[in-house]
Amino acid sequence: MKKGRLDISKFWLNKKQPESTRKKRSKAIKKLWKEGKWKPWNINQPLTKQHKQKLQASNILKWKNPELRKLMSQVKRAYWTKAREKEQGRRIKQFWHENPEKLESMRQKIMLKYRTSDWEKEIGKAVREYYRLNPEARMMMGKKQRELYKNHPTMRRERQAVADLYYATHPDERRHFFGYKAKKTRYKTALGYVKSRIEKAVLDYLSKPEIYKILLPEYEPFTLYLDRTKPIPDVYLRKLNIIIEIYGGHPKAWQRKVKKNRDYRKARIPVISITPSETWNLDRYLLREAIRMSKTPLAKNFNPEKFMKPKPDWLHDLRKQVSDIREG
Numbered sequence: 001m002k003k004g005r006l007d008i009s010k011f012w013l014n015k016k017q018p019e020s021t022r023k024k025r026s027k028a029i030k031k032l033w034k035e036g037k038w039k040p041w042n043i044n045q046p047l048t049k050q051h052k053q054k055l056q057a058s059n060i061l062k063w064k065n066p067e068l069r070k071l072m073s074q075v076k077r078a079y080w081t082k083a084r085e086k087e088q089g090r091r092i093k094q095f096w097h098e099n100p101e102k103l104e105s106m107r108q109k110i111m112l113k114y115r116t117s118d119w120e121k122e123i124g125k126a127v128r129e130y131y132r133l134n135p136e137a138r139m140m141m142g143k144k145q146r147e148l149y150k151n152h153p154t155m156r157r158e159r160q161a162v163a164d165l166y167y168a169t170h171p172d173e174r175r176h177f178f179g180y181k182a183k184k185t186r187y188k189t190a191l192g193y194v195k196s197r198i199e200k201a202v203l204d205y206l207s208k209p210e211i212y213k214i215l216l217p218e219y220e221p222f223t224l225y226l227d228r229t230k231p232i233p234d235v236y237l238r239k240l241n242i243i244i245e246i247y248g249g250h251p252k253a254w255q256r257k258v259k260k261n262r263d264y265r266k267a268r269i270p271v272i273s274i275t276p277s278e279t280w281n282l283d284r285y286l287l288r289e290a291i292r293m294s295k296t297p298l299a300k301n302f303n304p305e306k307f308m309k310p311k312p313d314w315l316h317d318l319r320k321q322v323s324d325i326r327e328g
Helices: 019-037 050-062 068-078 082-098 100-114 118-133 136-152 155-169 171-177 197-206 209-215 251-266 275-292 312-327
Strands: 186-190 192-194 217-219 235-237 242-246 271-274
Touching: 050 068, 050 082, 050 171, 068 186, 082 100, 082 217, 118 136, 136 155, 192 197, 197 209, 197 217, 197 242, 197 275, 209 275, 242 251, 251 271, 271 275
Parallel strands: 242 271
Antiparallel strands: 186 192, 217 235, 235 242
């Protein structure tokens, strides 16, 4: 340090800096930062263990203050308006579209983070082998579970109510619960990772440049809160305002298809169902049908944002029901 120059860090050591001084210094630093004349002292340097502990203790004390938490929440809500969120989403999508190599790198990192480790595979293998050699143990577990629900007939409904409330207020966790995460996927497509060959065939078709320009497909874009079900559509054709549901060949998949389509029709949502037998000619069963349906009043009047949030009355009744369960 040059002679005669004041070291501000030592001057305020073990002293509380006045609020006016902090504001003045913060304003000056922001100005220098915008002009590119100021950089933090610890840039490109790892934090020490002592420094991390101090930051952790400071954050804990800070967020224990309810007034400060309320203020920060108000500031965030005021800043992130719907228009600003849409603009931010548009910029992110444009960035990934212009930099596909970075998108691929990010996908690889996600796959690496959520992949099943070797010890998890060994545990799963050991459990499967145990039940294979001891089938009576599996039968005993099923018997105990049935007895539990028989002795407590309202338990299943109560658990379902608690789960519905949690996943309605935490939509991202609902995706994890149903397996919508990277380590559950096996096939890679241009629109995202999928879990079945049928989904891969459909998404590979939709990702063709000439088809993509016509339809603008998005894979699993949002959750719809209908009266009886809360489905996550497989594909949303943004340009035509139509939903695509992809079903497998298992009998349970057919039952799920019938139930979903019934709820979609009741909510007046335009949907096209694709089964394995229709993947051989997607030009006919998907593209032509989507273009035909987009011209109908059903597709023109469909607004996805109307179903993206739970209905206040349903949420209020559900909270009251869960509160009664917990008190009882």
